[in-house]
Amino acid sequence: MSSSTTARSDELIFFVNGRKIIEKNADPERMLLSYLRKRLHLTGTKYGCGTGGCGACTVMISTYEPFSKKIQHCSANACLIPICCLYGAAVTTVEGIGSVKSRIHPVQERIAKCHGSQCGFCTPGMVMSIYALLRNHPEPTMEQISEALAGNLCRCTGYRPIIDACKTFCKDLDCCKIRENENCCLDLKENLLLSEKGKEICTKLFATDEFQPWDSTQELIFPPKLLLMAKEQRKRTLVFYGERTTWISPVSLKELLELKAKYPKAPLVVGNTSVGPEIKCKGVFHPVIISPIRVLELNFLNFTSNGLTLGAACSLSLVKDILTSTVSEIPEEKTKVFRALLQQLKTLGGQQIRNIASLGGNIIKQHTTSDLNPILAVSNSLLNLASLAGGTRQISLNEHFSSGFGKAILKPEEILVSLSIPYSKTGEFVAAFRQAQRRENALSIVNAGMRLILDPGTDIIMDFGIFYGNVASTTVCAKKSCQALIGRCWNEQMLEEACKLLLEEVSIPGSAPGGKVEYKRTLIVSFFFKFYLEVLQGLKLMYPHRYCDTIEKRKSIPDVFHNKIPQSSQIYQAVDPEQLSQDPVGRPLMHLAGIKHATGEAIYCDDIRAVEEELFLAIVTSSRPHAKIISIDLSDALKLPGVIDVITVQDIPGTNEFCCINEPESVFANHKVICVGQIICAVVADTDVHAKRAAVKVKITYEALEPVILTIEEAIKNNSFYDPERKLEQGNVDEAFETVDQILEGEIHIGGQEHFYMETQSVLVVPKGEDKEMDVYVSSQHPTFTQELVASVLNVPSSRIMCHVKRVGGGFGGKVTKPAILAAVTAVAANKTGRVVRCILDRGDDMLITGGRHPFLGKYRVGFMNDGRIMALDVRYYSNGGCTADESIVIMETALLRMDNAYMIPNLRCWGKVCKTNLPSNTAFRGFGFPQSALVTESWITDVAIKTGLSPEKIREINMYKKGNQTHYKQDLDPNNLVKCWNECMEKSSYYIRKTAVDKFNKQNYWKKKGIAIIPLKYSIGFEAMFLNQAAALVHIYMDGSVLVTHGGVELGQGIHTKIMQVASRELKIPTSFIHICETSTVTVPNTRPTAASIGTDINGMAVKNACQTLLKRLQPIMDKNPEGTWKDWVTGAFRQSISLSATGFFRGYDTNMNWDKGEGRPFEYFVYGAACSEVEIDCLTGDHKNIRTDIIMDVGCSLNPAVDIGQIEGAFVQGLGLYTMEELKYSPEGVLYTRGPDQYKIPAVCDIPEQFSVSLLSSSQNPNAIYSSKAVGEPALFLGCSVFFAIKDAVAAARQERGITGTFTFHSPSTAERIRMACVDQFTKMIPWDEPESYVPWAVPVDQSLLSQQIPQEQERFQYAMDPQTDLKRVLSAATPPNTLIIFPEGQERSSLKQEQVCQTLLTLWAGVCDMGPAHGLDE
Ligand SMILES: Cc1cc2nc3c(=O)[nH]c(=O)nc-3n(C[C@H](O)[C@H](O)[C@H](O)COP(=O)(O)OP(=O)(O)OC[C@H]3O[C@@H](n4cnc5c(N)ncnc54)[C@H](O)[C@@H]3O)c2cc1C
Ligand code: FES
């Protein structure tokens, strides 16, 4: 069936924002997001990923539920909702709840006024998630807020202000309820206020009394017409025919079965959360789709005497709600399966996904990854199936998964009608486990369901089941292992045997997709060990006398970390009481576009309305890392409907080559490709859908070229580098190494990072039809570079290209050079076709093509004295630059210049080389090399601490810059504020008290550990070349007194326009309401420098100040003559006297310089200082970690706008936390980036924010070098995210020490759950099989040259030596050891019966000795 049939589509009737929509040609392939944006021009709903992972497209869907006879409101991802499933639904978008033109909604107002938006691209999605929450829970709890926001990502704010906005709707504000050693969060602010008394300290960034009240009764009602339709209209099958696909929506089970029999290959689409991403990302095509959402027989729930039966189309949210109320109503012993399911459901996807994803879909489609299947299988849940020919049948998931791999659950014509979940029985133990890259909204790496029945009154295993997910192509049953254990006692011997059996039965090959093989193997046994302890704990409750010691040990079992809504404080200095009330400088003004962000009225590039005959461009990229292009066959692509042309290098009228700095690059690949993702050609078509369909039809034949270099290691081997190599040196390093007490060597790898700006790269090119003029609307941090590149490919003067940037939905460095290349391609297409052309990259293409932060390798040699003074340092940095130079050399230069961080090392040598590889070219990213080079620094500082036996903070203090010191490139600096930040951070974080508490905690807990770290920061500001620091502005005063300010800085979300307006307001002495900033354009301000390096406000502020002063000077005589006049009077007076009311302003730039030959200079204008202290807890068995608390002190001079500055600090910190602890890019051995969306690449979400998060701006700080004594703030705090990394390392070190492994250890960044777990070496990591590196092709290659898989086995060996001589030692240290343990020593065969504590202590001492002494010394008494 298809559109070619003569049958007519049904009308699709639904409502959007109270307006009835009748769509006569509903296309089943059309998603709500594109319908809203393109058809209804409701562009408030944003595209962030298209696969349900980011929440930018969140809307509220309201439906009348025939089963409950209630109206339901739920948040949902518009990118995954086919419009055809909206029949009878009411959609509410951000535009529907409030608007600047009418009335803004309290949610919109509060998000904006609480400073919850920066770039604003995620904001409409956030608003809609909160709005939907309030529709269901007008006074939500903190837990509900946390759940509601779990599916929304924000790359700018760090979430804190968004959470603060949500909290204003809570009835009772919960507090952190932490009163262990110190105050709870509610005391925090008060105490700070007290301690700072007299210093005019502020802790409020917004005033709640300004907020409109929230009245839940005033909201849009469900359209009565839809209610009538739902209640009265006889339901009938609906059919929608699209261009290629037919959608059939039956209303009865009978009809559904008939359809399934007729179209056995057609998917049953309920939530489309599985089918949708497959269509989008894997190109799967379905000519027919059957939608069972209106079939009542699949939408029901029923309690029976055996358990609960749920219709297969029930949403996961509904299932969660039902289970939640059931577990609170019926006895616990009956609900163990329900509880285990609930535990998984809480973190499965985000709220939006759970609201639409169906239970049936999860079971049937997610057979590998489902978090529910292992529990459903182990609990003997039954699937009730039906088909037209076969009638009904029931299968047990247990039997299904036990019977072998890969078998489909259903026959092709069969459907799942419902699922029956049994009640648990008395004495039954059931548990669920999962570990993911991120705690929420992330598919698990491994999950498991376990169930045990013991012979009543004994610990003998009667019935036992274990199922694992994500370890093979389907859920796996450990059947043989469980059977072998039946009849065994639940004790230590069983544990060891069980682990061996499990590892044998559930074997994962070295090359398994998804990688992390050793980690997955470890999780298999670690999860089992957790279950083992949980059962012992249960037995202890049942038989307290028999298991008397387990309570103590239980303390140590790591619980699942639950997310708490963070408590936070923000502290800054108030403005001088003498300051005029109209003067906004220094006050926490809301982001200029904050309200528009929240109402969805802020216009981004892709929100610009399409014009008639506009074309869409889709890029065709290389699928090979290094190859000759033999041929490009366009014939199939050109045949497709809607395709206009394919643009190739031959269509360029100007030049294909360009230079970012000095190495030539090309816009289109010509003859040869040098990475996967390089642009080869581009299709232009009438719609984005047609262009993308055609792009995949372009056939390119290649001839492979050698070598293919992907990793730093391979680049070193092949001597493949970009020139020049850079080096800085001070003192006499070689001589110093001769005189030091100790020398250590080490290395650390730092993985790359994806910018993940929420707005993907976007450009719209409008040929103006005369003089070869073109308007280029682009999401760019560097409009001038875009202008120049477009002019050069078109061979026209730059004066013909007008580049406009209204705002950018996040840049972080990723939109400095890359947008120009896309703009050039798009401009060539516009030039060739003479039509407007739009190019909006898909998230996957964006991640593939545009590169990110450079992975780094740092190798160091450090010489130091036993008292902690570091005397000599030799460090080599290698970065993976990718296939073109881009800005890599400058990034490496900055990395070297900033590598000292806060320390003065008298004899220092550092080298930097950029590797030329066949990866997409890496580029600028917030921090510009510093976050990598300084992490290496903090790493060797930590190593020196371990070697000297001093604390890391002592080593930091001893070596910190002192008054009179110079940097390693001979620039003077005054470290006064560095020391102040450090001391204040120590004090505010109660560092020493908490460190003692951490040590105490660690002594009491074996399987969970805490760690704490405090890190100082010195960040240098300015470009080393003076001309890069210049800026210009143009200010017009109109006759009505209104002022238009334009300057060279781009609004990226960092609040530059807000701060610039504050500057203009102060200079012109007029209220901000008189001032407007419209866009950044090459028309108004030419030759702009990139808005980067944190100095946007510094330099453009100076230029605006200059222009305003010129104007004020001109107005002054008129003002003097009429001092009582108004601003408008003076302006009119000036006009009448023919005084120009327009002025340009200019700032020449900082007087910076750097001589690389001499290694000396003054490359920076000034320094920003700071410090952060973070505390974490890790789960040694899974590698999970929880961020407990972070305190940051930052010196931002006299803040121009404390709300904006604190927002930048928090946002940067959280981005740094992502870099150092969770974000991982994965490449295949063929150089293909796997991680191309939020489903695979995890940036921090709400669950990752420290539970206590405080930011203080250093008071009384002055900075004569920048405008109004302020300091740059955008980048520095990103590095402070590494305080979390080092806190984790501290916790890992505590675990290792307890296991007898002392000394320095290599710990690469990011400190993912995998790395944490594998570094906490224990009997389980030792037990797993390790593959010989040469024996398999790994799924992913370590482009930062990670040696994880080679490093761990050495440690295992060492550990094995300490452990092996006595198996019973394991028992002593495992968490469930009987009170009196028999110790059998290997050599003397002596026996002694000691108290467990004594044994532990003795053995630990001996153990430490063994480890230090080496294998010649065995253990003896
Ligand atoms: C961002 C995101 C995060 C996620 N996170 C997790 C997670 O953490 N853990 C996890 O387990 N899952 C996760 N998922 C997967 C999600 O749970 C499943 O995609 C979802 O449950 C599938 O349900 P659906 O209704 O959307 O399926 P659809 O996409 O509508 O259909 C799925 C498939 O199942 C078949 N099917 C559906 N119902 C029936 C039926 N009644 N009879 C026969 N066949 C049927 C269809 O034929 C179709 O092929 C995530 C998904 C996304 C998009
Ligand atoms: S765009 Fe829909 S979730 Fe990202």
Ligand code: FES
């Ligand atoms: S404000 Fe959230 S992504 Fe920019």
